[in-house]
Amino acid sequence: MKFTRTASANWKGTGKEGKGSISTESTVLENAQYAFGTRFEEGKGTNPEELIGAAHAGCYTMQLSFLLNEDKFTATNLDTKAHVTFEDGEITKIKLVCKGEVPEISKDKFEEIAQKAKEVCPLSKLLKAEITLEATLQ
Structure with missing residues (x-):
């Protein structure tokens, strides 16, 4: 595609x-x-960093859903927040925090698939910043 x-x-x-x-x-x-x-500063409007965060959170969450489906799991809810750090003129870090509700999956299996999603997510591969993940099965 x-x-x-x-x-x-x-x-x-x-x-x-x-x-x-x-x-x-x-x-x-x-x-x-x-x-x-x-x-x-603060104000009504957007900025490039929050747009990158929204794009990364959206891309990662969809990727995670696809990988869960490949292993025969279907999430009832995946909620991801991206914390984008801008420092000294560049984006240095993105921390993804994902909370998932996935029936019949173990915590270890969820974390394994979540980590794989971070690695293969197209936006993760595009960005050179340090990308970390905190994945929690609820």
Whole structure:
């Protein structure tokens, strides 16, 4: 399978005083605002780090679901949060925290499949940051 997805960003003004918007082909994000304040301080709007976190959490969680299915398990719920650390001008770490409800699976088997999902997730393979995982079977 091969496909291409698109997203776009627009920026007006200086790095600190300017502002921009981000849009996706699907229009789920359409002119979502971002600025210096929403990236480095607080404010209403998004930022590249939280978008990377959302993409990574979503990609990882779907990958985990596929791998569970390959071993004949079906999750009733998988909830993943990505903690993206920005430090000295670069993203240095991403900590994935996944809580799963999977009937009839052992804790060890869940953790094994969860770890494999982290390794083969397309976004994990793309990112050079240190990626850690905390997986909990509930």
